[in-house]
Each structure stands twice: as C-alpha cells, then as structure tokens.
Amino acid sequence: MYHISLNIAGKLCAVVGGGNVAERKVLSLLNAHASVRIISPQLTEVLAEVLSKQTANPAVEWRSRGYQHGDLAGALLVFAATDNPVVQDAVVRDAKKAGMLVNVADAPDLCDFQIPAVVRRDNLNIAVSTNGTSPALAAKIRQDLEKRYGDEYEVLLRLMARLRARICNDASIDGSDRKILFQNILHEDIIHWIRGEQWERLSQHLDTVLGPDVHFDLLDLLELTEKETKPR
Ligand SMILES: C[C@@]1(CC(=O)O)C2=NC(=C\c3[nH]c(c(CCC(=O)O)c3CC(=O)O)Cc3[nH]c(c(CC(=O)O)c3CCC(=O)O)/C=C3\N/C(=C\2)[C@@H](CCC(=O)O)[C@]3(C)CC(=O)O)/[C@H]1CCC(=O)O
Numbered sequence: 001m002y003h004i005s006l007n008i009a010g011k012l013c014a015v016v017g018g019g020n021v022a023e024r025k026v027l028s029l030l031n032a033h034a035s036v037r038i039i040s041p042q043l044t045e046v047l048a049e050v051l052s053k054q055t056a057n058p059a060v061e062w063r064s065r066g067y068q069h070g071d072l073a074g075a076l077l078v079f080a081a082t083d084n085p086v087v088q089d090a091v092v093r094d095a096k097k098a099g100m101l102v103n104v105a106d107a108p109d110l111c112d113f114q115i116p117a118v119v120r121r122d123n124l125n126i127a128v129s130t131n132g133t134s135p136a137l138a139a140k141i142r143q144d145l146e147k148r149y150g151d152e153y154e155v156l157l158r159l160m161a162r163l164r165a166r167i168c169n170d171a172s173i174d175g176s177d178r179k180i181l182f183q184n185i186l187h188e189d190i191i192h193w194i195r196g197e198q199w200e201r202l203s204q205h206l207d208t209v210l211g212p213d214v215h216f217d218l219l220d221l222l223e224l225t226e227k228e229t230k231p232r
Pocket residue numbers: 024025028103104105106107108111113114115116117118128129130131132133134135136137138139142
C-alpha cells in the first residue's frame with residue numbers, strides 16, 4: 001500500500017450503499033469537501049438528515065434505488081458498501097473497467113485504496129493503516145493517539161506554519177539554516193508550554209531562537225485572542 005493525501009475538494013465520489021459503512025465514508029468525503037453521489041434504496045438516519053439539509057447545496061446527490069450500470073459515471077473514487085455480494089461484484093467490475101479506483105467494504109484484497117483511521121487536528125492528520133488486516137486495531141490506535149495528540153497540536157501547527165511562511169520568505173536564511181531553525185523552534189518542551197498556556201516562556205524561546213531581528217506578534221502567530229493569552 002502507498003499512502004497519499006488526496007485533495008478531493010469538488011471531485012465526484014460515488015458511494016453505493018446507504019448503511020453504517022457508507023455513512024462513515026460519506027461523512028468523511030463531505031468533510032474533505034468532495035461531491036458525493038449515493039446510490040442506495042435506503043439510508044441511515046444520519047445520511048437522511050444530511051440529505052435533508054442539502055436542498056440548496058448540490059454537494060450530495062441521492063439516487064434512491066438499487067445500483068445500475070452507469071451510476072459511477074464521472075466519479076474519481078468509488079465505494080462499494082452494500083451488504084449484497086452480487087452488487088459488490090457489479091460495482092467492482094464497472095469501476096475497474098472504467099479505470100476508476102474502488103474501495104470494497106467487504107473485501108480488503110479487492111480494494112484499490114483503503115481508508116485509514118485518522119486523528120484530525122485541523123491541518124494535522126495522523127492516519128493509521130493496517131493495510132486492511134485489522135481495522136479494529138487501527139481504530140484502537142487512533143483512539144490512543146487522540147489522547148496523546150490533543151488540540152494543543154493545532155496551536156503548535158499554526159505557529160509552525162506561520163513561522164515557516166515568514167522564514168521561507170526571508171532571503172537571508174538559506175535552506176540548511178532553515179532546517180536547523182525549525183528544529184530549534186521545536187524545543188522538547190514547546191508542547192508543554194502551549195498546553196500550560198505559558199505564553200511568556202514561549203515568547204522568550206522564540207526570541208532566543210529567531211534572534212533580535214525577527215519581530216513577531218505571538219497572538220497573531222498563534223491565532224489566539226488577547227484574552228486567551230493573558231498570563232495565568
Ligand atoms: C479505519 C476505518 C476507516 C473508515 O471506515 O472510515 C476502517 N474500518 C473502520 C472500522 C471498523 N471496520 C470494521 C470494524 C469491526 C471490527 C473488525 O472486524 O475488525 C471496525 C471497528 C469499529 O467499528 O470500531 C469491520 C471491517 N472493516 C473491513 C472489513 C472487511 C474485511 O476485513 O473483510 C470488516 C469486517 C466486516 C465484517 O464483519 O464482515 C474493511 C476495511 N475497513 C477499513 C477501514 C479498511 C482497512 C483499514 C485498515 O488498514 O485497517 C478496509 C479494508 C476497507 C475500507 O473500508 O476502507 C474505520 C475505523 C474508523 C475509526 O474509528 O477511526
């Protein structure tokens with residue numbers, strides 16, 4: 001398996017089936033701003049609710065019937081997520097014939113791609129794959145990672161992303177200096193400072209690492225409000 005992060009915003013994905021598995025796939029596709037076509041005679045309550053809120057938004061389409069040849073037209077990714085092996089076979093055959101990548105809910109070996117379990121912290125995504133050998137373990141490891149990597153990592157990533165943009169725009173800092181600078185910014189205690197809201201300590205550290213010439217506004221770097229950064 002080869003792990004990539006796909007930008008599927010605005011791309012059509014076809015999900016055949018409207019049960020629990022299809023629900024999980026549809027929600028994560030919508031979360032990634034894809035357009036989704038669901039083909040299924042029935043939907044879960046959650047999917048029905050998503051559909052009912054979509055009247056003004058064409059991001060989700062529901063074909064409320066059994067799968068038919070032609071339903072995959074225009075799709076980038078295909079999900080076969082029914083409980084009927086005959087339908088699963090037809091979807092896989094049609095998708096492969098059309099050169100589309102297909103995910104097969106009940107057959108890891110037939111999958112062109114599989115969905116990992118993901119910890120989401122804004123732009124930080126930690127994906128866990130077992131290459132389909134134990135989804136339950138992937139989910140368990142995701143839960144463990146969720147405890148280890150909390151919301152403070154969103155703040156740290158915002159800080160690093162903003163500093164990176166600044167530093168990469170600074171012609172006086174060359175590539176190898178940049179690498180060392182990023183390593184130095186990522187002090188082993190930085191996440192403790194953020195978790196403990198020790199903004200003064202963090203600010204001193206950045207001063208030391210970046211030197212006197214680089215001026216920064218910590219509030220702006222962290223995208224926090226003044227109230228949130230008041231010393232405690
Ligand atoms: C990660 C996650 C993402 C998602 O679906 O969004 C995901 N499965 C999740 C949960 C989960 N799935 C199952 C259980 C019950 C316990 C168990 O059986 O182990 C649980 C646990 C639970 O529900 O907590 C049952 C199951 N899953 C598959 C089969 C078919 C088979 O193995 O034959 C069966 C047996 C069905 C049956 O009973 O017959 C197949 C696949 N499931 C995958 C992904 C892909 C491989 C990922 C990997 O590399 O491990 C793959 C190959 C295809 C795909 O779906 O992409 C999501 C966790 C989300 C989260 O919590 O973070």
